[in-house]
Amino acid sequence: MLYEIILQVLIVLASALILGELFSQLRLPSVAGELAAGLILGPSLLGVVTVNSQIQGLSSIALFFIIFLIGYQMKTETLRTHFAESILVTMTSFVIPLIIATLFAISLFPFGTLEDFILALALAVPSISIISVMVMQYDLVEQRTGQLIISSVIVTDVVAFVILATVSENTHDTLLLLVYLSVILIAYAIIDRMLNRRVVALRRFLNYASSILKREYLSYTVLIVFGLFVSYVFQLIGLSFIVGAFFAGLILHDELIGKESFENFRHVLESMNQGFFIPIFFGFAGVEAALSPPDYPLVGYMMLAISASLITSVILTYFFTKKVMHEKTNVDPRTVAVILGGRGAVGIVVVTVALSIGLIGNTSYSLVIFGTTVTSVVIPLLLRRKNQP
Numbered sequence: 001m002l003y004e005i006i007l008q009v010l011i012v013l014a015s016a017l018i019l020g021e022l023f024s025q026l027r028l029p030s031v032a033g034e035l036a037a038g039l040i041l042g043p044s045l046l047g048v049v050t051v052n053s054q055i056q057g058l059s060s061i062a063l064f065f066i067i068f069l070i071g072y073q074m075k076t077e078t079l080r081t082h083f084a085e086s087i088l089v090t091m092t093s094f095v096i097p098l099i100i101a102t103l104f105a106i107s108l109f110p111f112g113t114l115e116d117f118i119l120a121l122a123l124a125v126p127s128i129s130i131i132s133v134m135v136m137q138y139d140l141v142e143q144r145t146g147q148l149i150i151s152s153v154i155v156t157d158v159v160a161f162v163i164l165a166t167v168s169e170n171t172h173d174t175l176l177l178l179v180y181l182s183v184i185l186i187a188y189a190i191i192d193r194m195l196n197r198r199v200v201a202l203r204r205f206l207n208y209a210s211s212i213l214k215r216e217y218l219s220y221t222v223l224i225v226f227g228l229f230v231s232y233v234f235q236l237i238g239l240s241f242i243v244g245a246f247f248a249g250l251i252l253h254d255e256l257i258g259k260e261s262f263e264n265f266r267h268v269l270e271s272m273n274q275g276f277f278i279p280i281f282f283g284f285a286g287v288e289a290a291l292s293p294p295d296y297p298l299v300g301y302m303m304l305a306i307s308a309s310l311i312t313s314v315i316l317t318y319f320f321t322k323k324v325m326h327e328k329t330n331v332d333p334r335t336v337a338v339i340l341g342g343r344g345a346v347g348i349v350v351v352t353v354a355l356s357i358g359l360i361g362n363t364s365y366s367l368v369i370f371g372t373t374v375t376s377v378v379i380p381l382l383l384r385r386k387n388q389p
Contacts, residue, residue: 005052005054005055008049008050008055009055009058009280011041011048011049012037012038012041012049012279012280012283012284012287013276013279013280013283015037015040015041015283016033016034016037016038016279016280016282016283017034017275017279018037019033019034019036019037020033020034020037020278020279021033023036023377028376028377029344029376029377030278031278031282031344031345031376032344032373032376032377034278034279034282034283034286035282035283035285035286035348035369035372035373035376036286036373037279037283037286038282038283038284038285038286038287038288038289038369039286039287039289039369039370039373040286041283041286041287042286042287042288042289042290043287043290044289044290044291044366049284049287050287051284051287051288055284056356058280058284059280059281059284059285059352060241061277062276062277062278062280062281063242063245063277063281063349063352064227064228064231064241064242064245065269065272065273065277066273066277066278066281066345067242067245067246067249067349068224068227068245068246068248068249068269069249069266069269069270069273070128070132070246070249071245071246071247071248071249071250072249072250072252072265072266072269073132073249073266074150074154074249074250075250075253076192076250076251076253078147078150078151079151079154079155079250081147081151082144082147082148082151082152083151083155085148085151085152086148086151086152086154086155087155088320089148089149089152089317089320089340090152090155090156090159091316092313092316092317092320093126093152093156093313093316093317093340093341094124094125094126094156094159094160094313096312096313096316097124097309097310097312097313097316098120098121098124098125098309100124100308100309100312101120101121101123101124101305101306101308101309102116102117102120102121102124104120104301104304104305104308104309105117105119105120105123105305108298108301108304108305109298109301109364111360111361111363111364114167114359115359115360115361115364117167118164118167118350118351118354118359118360118364119302119305119351119360119364119367119368120305120309121160121163121164121347121350122347122348122350122351122354122368122372123302123305123306123309123343123347123368123371124309124313124343124347125156125157125160125343125346125347125350126152126153126156126157126313126340126341126342126343126346127153127157127342127343127344127345127346127347128150128153128154128157128345128346131149131150131153131339131340131342132150132153135149135150135339145336149336149339149340152340153340154246154250157246157346158243158246160346160350161239161240161242161243161350162181162239162243164240164350164353164354165177165238165239165240166178167359168354168357168359169238173238176238177237177238177239180237180238180239181237181239184233184234184237188247188251191251192251219261219265220264220265220268223252223265226248226252227244227245227248227249229248230244230245230247230248231244231245231248232244234247240353242349242353282345282348285348285352285369286369286373288355288362288365288366288369289365289366289369289370290362290366291363291366291367291370295363295366295367298363298367299367299370302367302368302370302371303371303374306343306371306375310341310343310375310379313337313340313341314337314338314340314341315337317333317336317337317340317341318333318334318336318337319333321333321336321337338379341379342379343372343375343376343379344372344375344376347368347372348368348369348372350368351364351365351368351369352365
């Protein structure tokens with residue numbers, strides 16, 4: 001019934017906002033509080049909220065806007081400038097930790113090789129949403145180090161979604177997917193260059209369209225429609241719509257649509273995300289997590305796998321930063337290493353997509369939710385502890 005859906009959304013939204021704000025006041029990621037709210041309300045504890053197809057549809061819409069905003073706040077120029085270094089940082093912060101996590105997962109979990117690998121992928125992938133917040137908190141956004149961190153996480157997260165799409169296809173479809181992806185990335189680069197050469201014309205079009213119809217919000221609608229179209233194309237070729245949402249946001253920047261329009265639209269998206277879409281997505285992600293008593297020992301195995309992955313990531317990134325970057329920046333390499341240890345939202349997105357297409361079961365999904373909640377709290381505490389006088 002419709003009123004039951006409204007009631008469930010109301011309960012989850014209110015609880016996620018309250019716990020998210022409480023965690024934020026404690027200087028912890030609000031995402032962890034929102035996940036905790038879902039865990040409390042779901043079958044893991046109280047069992048007062050459930051997830052159905054309508055809720056899953058709402059969560060998908062919320063996810064689009066979350067990822068679209070992340071891309072919207074980035075710049076292709078930043079990614080292009082630091083791409084080569086980003087690949088090296090990706091090796092230490094993601095690729096090698098993923099190998100370690102996969103070995104632990106295959107050794108410890110009974111799910112099968114593919115499901116074990118997806119679980120390891122979700123545990124090992126750094127999260128741009130968590131890491132970008134920490135970069136801002138430590139005033140690194142305008143510094144070369146902060147831009148390198150963000151660029152590396154962009155590369156890592158895109159690679160993670162490509163891997164997820166690849167392992168879900170057979171060999172022929174995988175090769176076809178890689179061809180499609182190459183064509184789209186080339187087309188993306190061409191379109192990005194063309195748009196940047198016609199900045200004035202695009203601004204005039206948006207302003208003219210808004211003025212002729214006397215509706216200021218029309219230009220925002222055009223940008224959202226563009227994002228939805230790109231997301232649909234990526235989903236059509238076999239990649240997740242999430243990758244498309246990110247790239248759609250990435251191609252839009254202040255020079256392209258005007259600083260005032262850019263900031264206004266960013267404010268609208270940010271308000272929608274913080275006030276509704278983020279707590280809804282992570283709240284219901286927590287609701288879907290449920291472990292039965294026979295699965296409890298797996299939580300210990302999961303913590304062992306994620307600890308091994310995180311320790312590997314922090315140590316390798318620390319030594320890489322110390323050897324390669326420390327001479328070019330005065331930022332403490334330990335800060336960089338711990339920041340790049342941030343796990344959370346992207347791992348949840350990975351298992352949410354994998355669960356929706358039947359690649360993993362609810363037990364694996366639930367383990368990642370529990371692990372992500374713990375990690376989202378531990379990493380900021382480590383960073384805070386490290387920076388105490």
